[in-house]
Amino acid sequence: MNTDALRGHMDALLLSVLEHEPLHGYAIIEALQERSGGVLSVPTGTVYPALRRLERIGYLDSEWATVGGRRRRTYRLTEAGRKALAGERSAWQTFAGAIGSVLLPRRSPSP
Amino acid sequence: MNTDALRGHMDALLLSVLEHEPLHGYAIIEALQERSGGVLSVPTGTVYPALRRLERIGYLDSEWATVGGRRRRTYRLTEAGRKALAGERSAWQTFAGAIGSVLLPRRSPSP
DNA sequence: GTCTACATATAGAGAGCCTACATGTAGACT
DNA sequence: AGTCTACATGTAGGCTCTCTATATGTAGAC
Numbered sequence: 001m002n003t004d005a006l007r008g009h010m011d012a013l014l015l016s017v018l019e020h021e022p023l024h025g026y027a028i029i030e031a032l033q034e035r036s037g038g039v040l041s042v043p044t045g046t047v048y049p050a051l052r053r054l055e056r057i058g059y060l061d062s063e064w065a066t067v068g069g070r071r072r073r074t075y076r077l078t079e080a081g082r083k084a085l086a087g088e089r090s091a092w093q094t095f096a097g098a099i100g101s102v103l104l105p106r107r108s109p110s111p
Numbered sequence: 112m113n114t115d116a117l118r119g120h121m122d123a124l125l126l127s128v129l130e131h132e133p134l135h136g137y138a139i140i141e142a143l144q145e146r147s148g149g150v151l152s153v154p155t156g157t158v159y160p161a162l163r164r165l166e167r168i169g170y171l172d173s174e175w176a177t178v179g180g181r182r183r184r185t186y187r188l189t190e191a192g193r194k195a196l197a198g199e200r201s202a203w204q205t206f207a208g209a210i211g212s213v214l215l216p217r218r219s220p221s222p
Numbered sequence: 223g224t225c226t227a228c229a230t231a232t233a234g235a236g237a238g239c240c241t242a243c244a245t246g247t248a249g250a251c252t
Numbered sequence: 253a254g255t256c257t258a259c260a261t262g263t264a265g266g267c268t269c270t271c272t273a274t275a276t277g278t279a280g281a282c
Contacts, residue, residue, distance in 0.1 A: 004237065004270055005119035005206055016214050026229050032213060039209035046270055048231060053269090069278055070229055092214055095116055096207050098150035102143060103127045103203055115239060115268070137260050157239055159262060164238085180247055181260055 006042070010050050012088035013040070015059060015081055022076035024065075025051055051075055059084050117153070121161050123199035124151070126170060126192055133187035135176075136162055162186055170195050 006013075017023065017031045025048055032040045054060045059081030065072050077085070117124075128134065128142045136159055143151045165171045170192030173184050188196070 005202075007118040007238090007269060008116035009210055010270080013210065013213050024229080025231095035213045035216065036209035037212065039205060040213070043271065044230075045232085045272065045274095050269085052231090068228090071278090072229070089214055091116075092210065094150060096211070098147035099120055099124065099203065100207070101148065102124050102146045102151070103200055105146065118237085118239060118269085121239080135260080136262095154240065155261075156241070156243095156263085161238085163262095179259090182247090183260070 006040075006046075009092070010042075010046065011054060011059075012085070012092055013042075014047070014050060014054060015077060015085040015088060018060070018075060018077045018081075019085060022074050024072035024074045026072075028075070054081070117151075117157075120203070121153075121157065122165060122170075123196070123203055124153075125158070125161060125165060126188060126196040126199060129171065129186060129188045129192075130196060133185050135183040135185045137183075139186070165192070 013032060014028065017028050017035070023031060025044070028051070029042055029044065029047055032042055051060065051062075055062055055075070059078060060075045061078055062073050062075045065074055124143060125139065128139050128146070134142060136155070139162070140153055140155065140158055143153055162171065162173075166173055166186070170189060171186045172189055173186045176183050176185055
């Protein structure tokens with residue numbers, strides 16, 4: 001389960017994972033996989049550029065840390081990012097509702 | 112509500128709309144809009160090429176008709192398209208479930 | 223000495239959705 | 253007669269993002 005279907009939803013996923021705690025890229029990938037019950041395996045070549053893009057547009061900021069001899073870049077949500085997350089969430093609900101109602105229409109209830 | 116978010120889900124939408132009756136492009140666009148409660152306004156430049164693509168890979172076939180002096184190309188689901196639709200539906204449910212569980216986590220239930 | 227896990231990054235390809243434009247009929251209104 | 257809107261299909265080109273593949277390096281286990 002892993003096509004281009006993610007397109008347009010990565011931002012929401014990344015912002016959401018960072019909502020309650022700052023994380024570095026590698027940990028974000030693990031968090032996505034864990035939170036989605038193993039469904040979302042997002043490759044590093046997707047996540048790292050996306051994080052930089054989100055930083056560039058002001059939704060994240062980052063700082064370097066060294067833990068156990070390894071360099072990490074830790075990302076945290078900005079205020080703008082927090083607002084964007086709220087927007088992304090409601091957009092997702094609208095979107096998923098719309099797709100759902102086309103794809104999985106409920107039988108008309110007994111009259 | 113109309114970004115690139117549709118990417119990867121157009122096939123499912125089109126196949127689904129054609130499940131119970133053949134329709135021509137223009138009518139498909141209207142059906143999508145109606146079924147989604149006005150949320151999905153898919154431009155013609157998206158739908159017509161997508162329909163041709165689906166026909167090329169064997170999920171649809173089409174024939175021309177003239178109704179009230181206007182030419183229509185009516186698309187109908189093939190057997191392969193019907194199978195693909197089933198796959199798209201379950202893929203959507205997996206996908207939406209995964210995104211949902213990342214984006215809208217339920218608070219842990221009282222222990 | 224090698225392998226795996228941890229950790230980040232970039233280049234290039236590919237897919238497909240969107241904007242804009244082109245074309246044409248039918249019917250209503252002025 | 254002329255214009256406007258709804259109906260109806262189609263293509264070209266741009267753009268953005270995701271993915272694959274590759275590169276680099278540390279730490280710890282075996």
